[in-house]
Amino acid sequence: MKMSMDCIPCFVRQAADTVKMSDLSDEEQKRLMQNVLQWISELDFNETPPAVSQSIHRRLRFILPTDDPYRTAKDLHNKMAAGLIPSIRQHINSSPDPLMMAVRYAISGNIIDLGSKNNISHEEIYAALQSTPLQTIYGNVNSFKKAVQKAKNILYLADNAGEIFFDRLLIEQLSGVKITMAVRGAPVINDATITDAQAAKIDDIAEIIDNGSDAPGTILNDCDMEFRRRFEEADMVIAKGQGNFETLSDEQREIFFLFRIKCPTISRHSGFCVGSYVVANSFSLPDYSSGAVS
Amino acid sequence: MKMSMDCIPCFVRQAADTVKMSDLSDEEQKRLMQNVLQWISELDFNETPPAVSQSIHRRLRFILPTDDPYRTAKDLHNKMAAGLIPSIRQHINSSPDPLMMAVRYAISGNIIDLGSKNNISHEEIYAALQSTPLQTIYGNVNSFKKAVQKAKNILYLADNAGEIFFDRLLIEQLSGVKITMAVRGAPVINDATITDAQAAKIDDIAEIIDNGSDAPGTILNDCDMEFRRRFEEADMVIAKGQGNFETLSDEQREIFFLFRIKCPTISRHSGFCVGSYVVANSFSLPDYSSGAVS
Numbered sequence: 001m002k003m004s005m006d007c008i009p010c011f012v013r014q015a016a017d018t019v020k021m022s023d024l025s026d027e028e029q030k031r032l033m034q035n036v037l038q039w040i041s042e043l044d045f046n047e048t049p050p051a052v053s054q055s056i057h058r059r060l061r062f063i064l065p066t067d068d069p070y071r072t073a074k075d076l077h078n079k080m081a082a083g084l085i086p087s088i089r090q091h092i093n094s095s096p097d098p099l100m101m102a103v104r105y106a107i108s109g110n111i112i113d114l115g116s117k118n119n120i121s122h123e124e125i126y127a128a129l130q131s132t133p134l135q136t137i138y139g140n141v142n143s144f145k146k147a148v149q150k151a152k153n154i155l156y157l158a159d160n161a162g163e164i165f166f167d168r169l170l171i172e173q174l175s176g177v178k179i180t181m182a183v184r185g186a187p188v189i190n191d192a193t194i195t196d197a198q199a200a201k202i203d204d205i206a207e208i209i210d211n212g213s214d215a216p217g218t219i220l221n222d223c224d225m226e227f228r229r230r231f232e233e234a235d236m237v238i239a240k241g242q243g244n245f246e247t248l249s250d251e252q253r254e255i256f257f258l259f260r261i262k263c264p265t266i267s268r269h270s271g272f273c274v275g276s277y278v279v280a281n282s283f284s285l286p287d288y289s290s291g292a293v294s
Numbered sequence: 295m296k297m298s299m300d301c302i303p304c305f306v307r308q309a310a311d312t313v314k315m316s317d318l319s320d321e322e323q324k325r326l327m328q329n330v331l332q333w334i335s336e337l338d339f340n341e342t343p344p345a346v347s348q349s350i351h352r353r354l355r356f357i358l359p360t361d362d363p364y365r366t367a368k369d370l371h372n373k374m375a376a377g378l379i380p381s382i383r384q385h386i387n388s389s390p391d392p393l394m395m396a397v398r399y400a401i402s403g404n405i406i407d408l409g410s411k412n413n414i415s416h417e418e419i420y421a422a423l424q425s426t427p428l429q430t431i432y433g434n435v436n437s438f439k440k441a442v443q444k445a446k447n448i449l450y451l452a453d454n455a456g457e458i459f460f461d462r463l464l465i466e467q468l469s470g471v472k473i474t475m476a477v478r479g480a481p482v483i484n485d486a487t488i489t490d491a492q493a494a495k496i497d498d499i500a501e502i503i504d505n506g507s508d509a510p511g512t513i514l515n516d517c518d519m520e521f522r523r524r525f526e527e528a529d530m531v532i533a534k535g536q537g538n539f540e541t542l543s544d545e546q547r548e549i550f551f552l553f554r555i556k557c558p559t560i561s562r563h564s565g566f567c568v569g570s571y572v573v574a575n576s577f578s579l580p581d582y583s584s585g586a587v588s
Contacts, residue, residue: 005314008327009307016299026299030339033302037335045324 001246003049004265011040011052014189018060021069032063049265050217050243057188058214068187070161077112077162077190078199080122084129085165091133092169099148100141101133102170103258107277108132109166110159110241110260112190138272140281144256147236148174155234156181156206157218157248159241159259161196167240168200179206180230185223186214191243217243220251242266248282255282295540297343298559305334305346308483312354315363326357343559344511344537351482352508362481364455371406371456371484372493374416378423379459385427386463393442394431396464397552401571402426403460404453404535404554406484432566434575438550441530442468449528450475450500451512451542453535453553455490461534462494464552473500474524479517480508485537511537514545536560542576549576 015036019029039059043052061067088105095101111128112120148154154177158164164183171179181202184191197208212224218239220228231237237255239248245257245266257280261267267274271286309330313323333353337346355361382399389395405422406414442448448471452458458477465473475496478485491502506518512533514522525531531549533542539551539560551574555561561568565580 005310005320005323005327008310008324008331009303012306012331013303016302020299029299030302033299034335034339037302037306037331041328041331041335045328 001048001249001269002046003052004268006263006265007049007052008040008045010049010263011056012037014053015040015056015060018057018064018069018189021073022064022066024064036060048217048219048246050215050247051219053217054188054213054215054219054222057216061187070187070190074161074190074192074196077120077160078165078196080125081109081112081162081165082199085169088129088166089169089172092173095133099145099173100137102173103137103144103279104132104135104277105129106163106166106170106240107137107258107260107279108135109163110258112160112162135277137279138276139279140256140284141279143281143284144279147254147256148177151177151236153178153234154180154236154238155230157211157237157239157244158183158192158197159244160190161192161199162190163240164192164196164202165200168202168205171202171206180209180234181206182209182211182218182227182230184214184216185210185212188214188216191216215243215247217247219247245270245280249285251282253282256280257282295342295543295563296340297346298562300557300559301343301346302334302339304343304557305350306331308347309334309350309354312351312358312363312483315367316358316360318358330354342511342513342540344509344541345513347511348482348507348509348513348516351510355481364481364484368455368484368486368490371414371454372459372490374419375403375406375456375459376493379463382423382460383463383466386467389427393439393467394435395427396467397431397438397573398426398429398571399423400457400460400464400534401431401552401554401573402429403457404552406454406456429571431573432570433573434550434578435573437575437578438573441548441550445471445530447472447528448474448530448532449524451505451531451533451538452477452486452491453538454484455486455493456484457534458486458490458494458496462496462499465496465500474503474528475500476503476505476512476521476524478508478510479504479506482508482510485510509537509541511541513541539564539574543579545576547576550574551576 016033019032043055092098092101108128156179158167158181181197183193183197187193194210202208211227213222215222239255239257241259245259248255259278261272261274261276272278310327313326337349386392386395402422450473452461452475475491477487477491481487488504496502505521507516509516533549533551535553539553542549553572555566555568555570566572
C-alpha cells in the first residue's frame with residue numbers, strides 16, 4: 001500500500017518524538033529535525049509508509065546516542081500489560097467464545113502504538129480494555145475461525161511491545177497447533193523485538209523468530225531468507241497492526257490482518273471506519289487497497 | 295514565543311492540508327510536499343510559530359493556483375456560524391453576566407481553527423457550544439472586567455473565519471466604547487480577513503482594519519504603520535486565538551488574550567491546561583513564556 005499525503009506529517013511527528021526522547025539540547029534537537037526534514041524530502045513517496053519510516057528511523061538511530069530510543073517506553077508498556085494479563089485471561093476463559101474474546105483483546109492491545117500517536121496514557125488503555133468485550137469485530141470473522149480450525153502451522157506477526165502480551169492471550173487460544181511468532185529484526189519505534197517477546201514469555205507457548213528487518217512492518221524483500229521460508233510454509237498467517245497491513249496488503253497469499261483502524265489513510269485502504277476492530281482476510285480487501293488514496 | 299519541537303509536525307500537517315485542497319494530482323501533491331519539507335528545513339526554528347507558518351503559506355500561495363486555498367472552508371464556517379448566532383445572542387442577553395457569557399462563546403468560537411487541527415466537524419462545534427455556558431474561565435477575569443469598564447478605545451485582534459461571528463457577539467457587549475477590529479492583511483490558513491469581518495457585519499458595530507500582514511498571528515514588525523499606531527494608541531487590546539498569543543505574548547504592553555488552549559506547547563507557555571478557556575493578561579503570564587519549552 002503506497003503512503004498517502006496524510007502520512008507525511010505522521011513521519012515528521014514520529015521523528016520529532018524520537019528526537020525528543022534523546023538528551024540533546026533544544027537547539028540540537030531542532031537542528032537535527034532540520035536534517036530529518038531534508039532526508040524525508042528526498043525519500044520515495046510511492047513507497048509503503050513503513051518503508052519510509054524505516055529509512056528515517058535507521059538514520060536517526062545511527063545519529064542518536066542510543067540504537068533503541070523507545071526502550072524505556074517499551075519496558076513501561078510491557079510492565080503495564082503484564083499487570084493486566086491475569087484478569088483478562090480469566091475473562092477470556094470464562095467467556096462463551098474464548099477465541100473471539102481473545103481476538104478482541106489482542107486488537108485492543110493494538111492501541112499501544114507510538115507510531116500512530118505520540119503518547120498513549122494508562123487511562124486510554126484502561127478505557128479501551130473496558131469497552132473491549134462489547135466491541136463488534138468487522139471483516140471476515142467466519143473465514144478467520146475456519147482457518148484457525150484447519151491450521152496446523154500458524155505464523156503470527158507481532159506488532160508492538162506491550163501489545164505482545166495481549167497477542168500471547170490469543171496464542172493461548174490457538175492450542176494444539178505449531179505457532180511461530182515473528183518480531184522485528186531490530187528496534188524501530190516501539191515495535192516488538194525478541195526482548196519483548198521474551199518479556200511476554202511467548203517462548204513458553206510458541207517459537208519466537210525475528211524477521212531480520214528493521215522496518216516497522218513486514219517488507220518481505222527486506223526480511224531474511226529464514227523468515228521468508230516460514231512465511232511461505234505457514235498454512236495460516238496472522239498479522240497484527242497497521243504496519244503489517246500497510247506492507248502486506250498486496251501480497252498474493254491469504255493473510256489475516258488483526259488491527260484497529262487508527263487513521264483515515266488506513267480506513268480508506270481497508271474499507272473500515274476509523275476506530276473499528278478488524279479481522280480482515282487479504283483476499284477480501286477492496287480492489288483499491290493497492291493504490292494510493294490521499 | 296519561540297516555536298517548539300512539537301510545532302514542526304504541525305507546520306507539515308498545515309502545509310499538507312493546504313496542498314490537498316488544490317486540484318493537483320496525487321503525484322504532484324507529493325512532489326510539492328517534498329519541496330515544502332525542504333523549505334521548512336531551511337527556516338529559522340527560533341522564530342515564533344506564526345512567523346514560520348507565514349513563510350510556508352506565502353510560498354504555497356505563490357505556487358498553488360489560488361491565493362486563498364481556504365476560501366471554501368472559511369465560507370462554510372461563516373455560514374454555519376451565521377446560523378447559530380441569533381439563538382446564542384438571546385442566551386447571552388438573558389444570562390446574569392452577559393459580558394462573561396459572551397467571552398465564553400467568543401472563546402468557544404476559537405475551536406474553529408484549521409491551523410491547529412486539519413478538520414473541524416459540525417458535531418465538534420455543536421458539542422463545544424453546548425458545554426460553553428458551564429465552562430470555567432481561567433486566568434485574569436477580574437482584571438479583564440476592570441479594563442473593559444475603563445476602556446474608551448479597544449483594539450480587537452480577530453483570529454479565524456467563522457469564529458469572527460462569535461467575536462461579534464462579544465463586541466456587542468462592549469457598548470459605548472470605540473472598537474476597532476483588526477483582521478489579517480492577506481489570506482493565510484483560515485484566518486479572518488476583511489471579507490470575513492464583512493460577512494459577520496462587524497462594520498455595523500466597529501471599525502474594521504487589516505494589519506497589513508499575511509502572518510497567522512500579529513508580528514508587529516510585519517504589520518503596517520497604521521495598524522501599529524492603532525496598537526499603540528488603544529487603551530485596551532483584546533487578542534483572540536493561539537496565533538496572536540504566540541506572536542504577542544512577549545510584548546511590553548498589556549494585552550488580554552482570549553483563547554482555548556489547543557496544544558501542549560501553548561499549555562506550557564501559558565501555564566494553562568489543554569482544553570482550558572482562558573482570559574490571560576500579558577502582564578500575568580509565567581516568566582518562561584518567552585523561552586522555548588519543547
